[in-house]
Amino acid sequence: MAKPVVAPRTRVAVLGAGSWGTTFAKILADGGADVMIWARRPELAREIQEAKRNSDYLPGINLPLSLRSTARLELALLGAEQVFVAVPSQSLRATLTAAEPYLGSEAIVVSLMKGVEKGTDLRMSEVIAQTLPIPDERIAVVSGPNLALEIAKQQPTAAVVSSTSLETAQRVAVLSRAPYFRTFVNTDVIGTEFGGVLKNLIAVAIGIVDGVGYGENTKASIITRGLAEMTDFAVAHGAQVETLSGLAGLGDLIATCQSPLSRNNTAGRLLGQGFTLTDVVKQMNQTTEGLASVAPVLELAKAKGVEMPIVEQVRQVLDGTLKPRDMAPHLTTDSDEPQGERSLDDRSNQGGAAVWRSIKRAFDQLRDGGRGSLRD
Numbered sequence: 001m002a003k004p005v006v007a008p009r010t011r012v013a014v015l016g017a018g019s020w021g022t023t024f025a026k027i028l029a030d031g032g033a034d035v036m037i038w039a040r041r042p043e044l045a046r047e048i049q050e051a052k053r054n055s056d057y058l059p060g061i062n063l064p065l066s067l068r069s070t071a072r073l074e075l076a077l078l079g080a081e082q083v084f085v086a087v088p089s090q091s092l093r094a095t096l097t098a099a100e101p102y103l104g105s106e107a108i109v110v111s112l113m114k115g116v117e118k119g120t121d122l123r124m125s126e127v128i129a130q131t132l133p134i135p136d137e138r139i140a141v142v143s144g145p146n147l148a149l150e151i152a153k154q155q156p157t158a159a160v161v162s163s164t165s166l167e168t169a170q171r172v173a174v175l176s177r178a179p180y181f182r183t184f185v186n187t188d189v190i191g192t193e194f195g196g197v198l199k200n201l202i203a204v205a206i207g208i209v210d211g212v213g214y215g216e217n218t219k220a221s222i223i224t225r226g227l228a229e230m231t232d233f234a235v236a237h238g239a240q241v242e243t244l245s246g247l248a249g250l251g252d253l254i255a256t257c258q259s260p261l262s263r264n265n266t267a268g269r270l271l272g273q274g275f276t277l278t279d280v281v282k283q284m285n286q287t288t289e290g291l292a293s294v295a296p297v298l299e300l301a302k303a304k305g306v307e308m309p310i311v312e313q314v315r316q317v318l319d320g321t322l323k324p325r326d327m328a329p330h331l332t333t334d335s336d337e338p339q340g341e342r343s344l345d346d347r348s349n350q351g352g353a354a355v356w357r358s359i360k361r362a363f364d365q366l367r368d369g370g371r372g373s374l375r376d
């Protein structure tokens with residue numbers, strides 16, 4: 001009797017075994033991929049491989065039995081068709097340089113990170129393009145309201161997979177799916193990446209005012225004006241307005257600003273309670289991208305003439321020149337003239353316009369019965 005034909009599982013690698021890398025490896029393995037995760041520390045690789053646990057980063061979570069782990073990059077990358085990277089943004093370049101000799105010639109490289117490289121001000125997909133000899137069409141990014149621990153507990157959520165090639169985004173999205181994790185696709189890499197970077201900075205601001213003891217009105221007004229600030233910035237850099245009001249913008253902004261699981265939010269709260277930046281960095285033993293992104297984001301904003309009053313005041317709190325209780329950037333203005341609400345900058349009026357467009361789109365989709373909903 002002929003043996004049944006079993007389709008081989010797609011081999012993928014995840015580089016970085018912190019909270020997000022390990023959680024994403026679980027999503028991929030639960031979705032059916034053959035996953036090998038690379039941990040820098042051999043003892044962590046051993047714990048994941050043998051006990052199916054990552055007790056430092058995801059305490060109490062059982063990892064899939066099929067998930068394999070190694071501290072050897074060449075083993076992790078052997079035969080990998082897709083390579084997902086979740087290391088701190090400032091170490092991406094060095095990690096890719098070490099990985100390059102072992103990368104398959106057709107591999108797709110996917111950034112799971114939400115930072116900007118200090119010194120170059122490059123987004124993560126740009127660092128990948130600059131470091132590896134692969135075309136943009138084989139680079140993708142994933143972003144959305146994705147607090148790792150919630151997802152590791154299989155609480156349902158969604159994310160956007162973005163690539164300049166829709167085909168690549170779809171290939172990555174199909175693998176990055178589990179019963180509790182839904183992926184949508186788009187081709188707006190700039191908007192998808194900047195959404196993740198910028199919401200971290202607004203979450204730091206929210207943490208600061210929370211730490212001071214201000215209430216929900218303050219936070220809601222910072223979130224709302226923060227979305228306008230994020231949208232003006234991203235659009236000035238070539239993003240589509242709709243992306244910032246989707247999962248990778250508004251969605252992630254809400255999750256990160258509301259949750260005590262967010263490291264950016266937590267770091268802000270400590271600053272608001274009066275700890276110095278040095279104290280906060282010492283206390284946070286996990287990656288807090290927002291603290292490193294403030295300077296590059298303000299440089300990029302300046303280059304495009306975009307005003308970012310909330311991010312600017314976060315910078316001042318970080319460097320100790322503004323007291324946390326004086327932080328109310330969305331309320332201060334140099335002008336006696338009342339400003340229009342719909343944008344920070346009446347010249348572009350993009351932030352508010354994006355929100356209205358997204359509301360209209362949501363109604364259109366409801367009327368449409370959700371057809372074509374693979375596109376975010």
Ligand SMILES: NC(=O)C1=CN([C@@H]2O[C@H](COP(=O)(O)OP(=O)(O)OC[C@H]3O[C@@H](n4cnc5c(N)ncnc54)[C@H](O)[C@@H]3O)[C@@H](O)[C@H]2O)C=CC1
Nearest residue numbers: 017018019020021086087091113114146147148286287289
């Ligand atoms: N944790 C979360 O909920 C989410 C995190 N992200 C993003 O994922 C990226 C990684 O964050 P997490 O996994 O949360 O951080 P983490 O702090 O939990 O883990 C970082 C991992 O990178 C390793 N690492 C540190 N320095 C390194 C270096 N120089 N070279 C290579 N590896 C190094 C650490 O040992 C650790 O395994 C960040 O950009 C973050 O914004 C995105 C979505 C959700």
Ligand SMILES: O=C(CO)COP(=O)(O)O
Nearest residue numbers: 144145146147262263264
């Ligand atoms: O990106 C995240 C949620 O989507 C995680 O946020 P933090 O890095 O602030 O923990």
